[in-house]
Amino acid sequence: MTGQVRDAVRTRRALLDAAARAVVVHGAGVSLDAVAREAGVSKGGLMHHYRSKDELMAALADDLFDQFARAVEDRIDPADTAPGRRLRAYVRATFDDLEKTQDAVEQTTLMATLSAFPEPARRAQERYRRWNRTLAEDGVDPQRILVVLRACDGASIAPLFEGPLGPEELAGTRSLLLALATGTGPLVG
Amino acid sequence: MTGQVRDAVRTRRALLDAAARAVVVHGAGVSLDAVAREAGVSKGGLMHHYRSKDELMAALADDLFDQFARAVEDRIDPADTAPGRRLRAYVRATFDDLEKTQDAVEQTTLMATLSAFPEPARRAQERYRRWNRTLAEDGVDPQRILVVLRACDGASIAPLFEGPLGPEELAGTRSLLLALATGTGPLVG
DNA sequence: CGGAGCGTACCGACCAGACGGTTTGTTAGC
DNA sequence: GCTAACAAACCGTCTGGTCGGTACGCTCCG
Structure with a gap:
């Protein structure tokens, strides 16, 4: 199903894309909150997939x-x-x-x-x-x-x-x- | 006199050198405290010469x-x-x-x-x-x-x-x- | 078929600490 | 004695990370 509410792959993709955009705008000082918001996910959701900022950046x-x-x-x-x-x-x-x-x-x-x-x-x-x-x-x-x-x-x-x-x-x-x-x-x- | 305790030129030089070292070590997230400490100056002293972090970085x-x-x-x-x-x-x-x-x-x-x-x-x-x-x-x-x-x-x-x-x-x-x-x-x- | 059970995805409030910048105070040099 | 050069305590804000909890979706058993 494509319309799933829960879809880890899709969420991770959204988070990476959002992170890319947010980093470009806010520089190295991007807040995880900002990334999460940009991706339409809560900060908790972000932390679920990437356990630290460094890990998120590495994935990106x-x-x-x-x-x-x-x-x-x-x-x-x-x-x-x-x-x-x-x-x-x-x-x-x-x-x-x-x-x-x-x-x-x-x-x-x-x-x-x-x-x-x-x-x-x-x-x-x-x-x-x-x-x-x-x-x-x-x-x-x-x-x-x-x-x-x-x-x-x-x-x-x-x-x-x-x-x-x-x-x-x-x-x-x-x-x-x-x-x-x-x-x-x-x-x- | 070279042995002066107060010497703006010398202090600014020390601050720039310290900033360079500190940035290399701590990345973009260097704190002004760290730079000041590295330069052997108080944060107040730093702020006296460079009124913001951006200004310090620009000078560097x-x-x-x-x-x-x-x-x-x-x-x-x-x-x-x-x-x-x-x-x-x-x-x-x-x-x-x-x-x-x-x-x-x-x-x-x-x-x-x-x-x-x-x-x-x-x-x-x-x-x-x-x-x-x-x-x-x-x-x-x-x-x-x-x-x-x-x-x-x-x-x-x-x-x-x-x-x-x-x-x-x-x-x-x-x-x-x-x-x-x-x-x-x-x-x- | 259905619903109980379970693991994963996700939420949102919270905290401890750090950071940039301000303010107030002190001292050196002209 | 006046100004520039510093010091040090302070403050409001923000951030990374934690945590307890909720909701979804699958699976497996009856």
């Missing part, structure tokens, strides 16, 4: 990472068998996110804020290391990977400091990074 | 930006007259900071945390826009500037998510970015 972080990982997998071109196909998918996923102008700033704010909590920060490290390993097994020159990854990260946080990026700037950087992610040899001067 | 952010700006200026090679000399100085300043391993993670944590406060966030935007303008007047292809800047930003926040970066990785990325910052033409595939 995991959710975001999962979404991004799925986005990358979705963007692997099946016709593309050349080395670096996963790295290129990573670039596409990054910039597709950035092009949803509204979301971009919020997403970034969200991640930056989350990194202020201990458990989310730890999980972020774990995920990043995993990406490093995964992408390294893709046949591209390590230097290229590094630059492309750093530039992706930089582009991701840029909205936080500079506001939304212009579409032409995004498109330019995107194609440039895709090009960098395509060659196999080292790139020098 | 300004301090960091000023330091970085000075670091860039210091690293402009006087013998280097080719286009992009300031961009290369920017790269050097970024990676010199990153190589002080201890500081790197803390510095990044600090910036990320600060960006959670309204006033510091606004000032960060202002500074970044200024850098964009300044570096654009340096004769390098805009695309190159963008990639190099993004990669610098990315490298700066990487420690936050991945822990300290290895020296060989840093050296590699650094020289690669310096190379990218040297050519004047557009770089394609």
Whole structure:
């Protein structure tokens, strides 16, 4: 049944979505009350599903990472068998996110804020290391990977400091990074 | 006199340093008490110099930006007259900071945390826009500037998510970015 | 079929402590 | 002696977390 009054899965989903919105608005100082209210749940209900604020934030972080990982997998071109196909998918996923102008700033704010909590920060490290390993097994020159990854990260946080990026700037950087992610040899001067 | 008991300049310096340390340890939730204690000053003393938490954080952010700006200026090679000399100085300043391993993670944590406060966030935007303008007047292809800047930003926040970066990785990325910052033409595939 | 029993989902009042900021008081230096 | 630099006690508010209780929905037995 979909119309159930009690539905743990649905409630948890609502709580995560509400938490995301509330964190963007109120910053790291969000109150659990605010999150619960935003989700249309009592604070007791929230505490039933997430036993502490840290646990809620950790769950939120995991959710975001999962979404991004799925986005990358979705963007692997099946016709593309050349080395670096996963790295290129990573670039596409990054910039597709950035092009949803509204979301971009919020997403970034969200991640930056989350990194202020201990458990989310730890999980972020774990995920990043995993990406490093995964992408390294893709046949591209390590230097290229590094630059492309750093530039992706930089582009991701840029909205936080500079506001939304212009579409032409995004498109330019995107194609440039895709090009960098395509060659196999080292790139020098 | 240097041995004065009352010295506003010295006290403010101590407060900013203490705030930096305290923010790194306690995150965005630092209490003013903690900062004051760390600085060896009473809370009243703190409030005398900075009338609110936001004001303290803004001052801290300004301090960091000023330091970085000075670091860039210091690293402009006087013998280097080719286009992009300031961009290369920017790269050097970024990676010199990153190589002080201890500081790197803390510095990044600090910036990320600060960006959670309204006033510091606004000032960060202002500074970044200024850098964009300044570096654009340096004769390098805009695309190159963008990639190099993004990669610098990315490298700066990487420690936050991945822990300290290895020296060989840093050296590699650094020289690669310096190379990218040297050519004047557009770089394609 | 039905209703008793039970576990999970959820509610809402409550508390202890902490925090930002104010106020009032004290002392150093010009 | 007057002002700026501090100190210290204080206050109202808010927050994370707890707890006792309620309502829903399933299951299993008769």
